[in-house]
Amino acid sequence: DAKTTQPTSMDCAEGRAANLPCNHSTISGNEYVYWYRQIHSQGPQYIIHGLKNNETNEMASLIITEDRKSSTLILPHATLRDTAVYYCIVRGNTGGFKTIFGAGTRLFVKA
Amino acid sequence: GAVVSQHPSWVICKSGTSVKIECRSLDFQATTMFWYRQFPKQSLMLMATSNEGSKATYEQGVEKDKFLINHASLTLSTLTVTSAHPEDSSFYICSAWGAVNEKLFFGSGTQLSVL
Numbered sequence: 001d002a003k004t005t006q007p008t009s010m011d012c013a014e015g016r017a018a019n020l021p022c023n024h025s026t027i028s029g030n031e032y033v034y035w036y037r038q039i040h041s042q043g044p045q046y047i048i049h050g051l052k053n054n055e056t057n058e059m060a061s062l063i064i065t066e067d068r069k070s071s072t073l074i075l076p077h078a079t080l081r082d083t084a085v086y087y088c089i090v091r092g093n094t095g096g097f098k099t100i101f102g103a104g105t106r107l108f109v110k111a
Numbered sequence: 112g113a114v115v116s117q118h119p120s121w122v123i124c125k126s127g128t129s130v131k132i133e134c135r136s137l138d139f140q141a142t143t144m145f146w147y148r149q150f151p152k153q154s155l156m157l158m159a160t161s162n163e164g165s166k167a168t169y170e171q172g173v174e175k176d177k178f179l180i181n182h183a184s185l186t187l188s189t190l191t192v193t194s195a196h197p198e199d200s201s202f203y204i205c206s207a208w209g210a211v212n213e214k215l216f217f218g219s220g221t222q223l224s225v226l
Contacts, residue, residue: 034215043117043204043217044155087154093213099145099206101155 003027004088009106012082018075020105022088025069032093033064035073037084038104044087047073051093078109114138115207117218124195125226132190132221134205140185141207145215146178149202161188195225 005023012018024033032051036044048055048062050071055062061074075082087104091097114137124130134144142163147155159180161167167180177199179191188207192199205218 032213036215036217038155041202041220041222043115043206043219046214046216049214085154091215094208094210098157098160099215100157101147103154 003031003090003100004102006086006088006102006105008103009108011108011110012075012078014080014109014111015077018078018082018107018109020073020075020086020088020107021070022073023070024088024090027068027090028092030092031090033062033068033071034089034091034099035060035062036087036089037082038087039084047086078107080109080111083107083109115141115205115216115218117205117221119221120219121222121224123224123226126196127194130192130195130223132192132203132205132223134188134190134207134218136186136207136209136216139207139209139211141188141209142185143208144182144188145206145208146180146188146190147204147206149204149220155204158190192223195223197225199223200225 032049034049035047038044048060050062064071085104085106116135118133144161146158149155158173159167159169161180161182163182163185169175182188204220206215
């Protein structure tokens with residue numbers, strides 16, 4: 001079973017920040033939080049990952065709570081092309097760990 | 112950046128035939144690859160974990176004789192759907208773990224339609 005829970009869907013206005021929450025209350029000490037997104041009929045695209053510190057890259061920011069039981073993915077200026085299903089995943093950072101997908105959050109960016 | 116190439120992108124076949132899907136890591140070595148299937152408007156469902164040079168580990172409910180996985184090299188894994196039937200029609204996606212980047216990279220997926 002997936003170790004994360006996310007809202008089913010969210011709306012965001014174009015140009016505004018999109019904040020996507022994720023709960024992972026059973027996360028283990030060696031597990032990272034990864035975010036991927038999937039646009040219709042394509043393979044998932046990597047966005048960002050982190051262990052306990054907040055992370056930022058050219059696509060997004062990842063905020064992880066101090067107790068690591070939840071996190072938030074932030075798309076600072078959402079565009080229509082950011083409409084996708086966003087998946088929050090927890091896994092260890094070596095190849096042997098399985099990657100189980102939950103239902104994800106369907107983000108609709110509206111003009 | 113690291114790329115995973117999946118081929119073919121789509122395939123239509125007759126019931127009873129076998130279909131092979133290839134997954135290649137183009138610029139990194141992948142000791143572990145994963146295969147998923149996805150039905151419309153559903154999430155990805157893990158089918159099996161494939162380690163180079165050893166037998167794949169299948170998830171509960173996935174028929175290993177139906178879905179043959181081979182991971183003969185560090186850059187190639189194949190999924191063969193044997194004796195395909197219409198209920199096997201689905202979107203199949205592979206992924207490869209890149210140890211250098213600590214990331215899982217995904218192929219673009221294969222849409223299989225069995226008539």
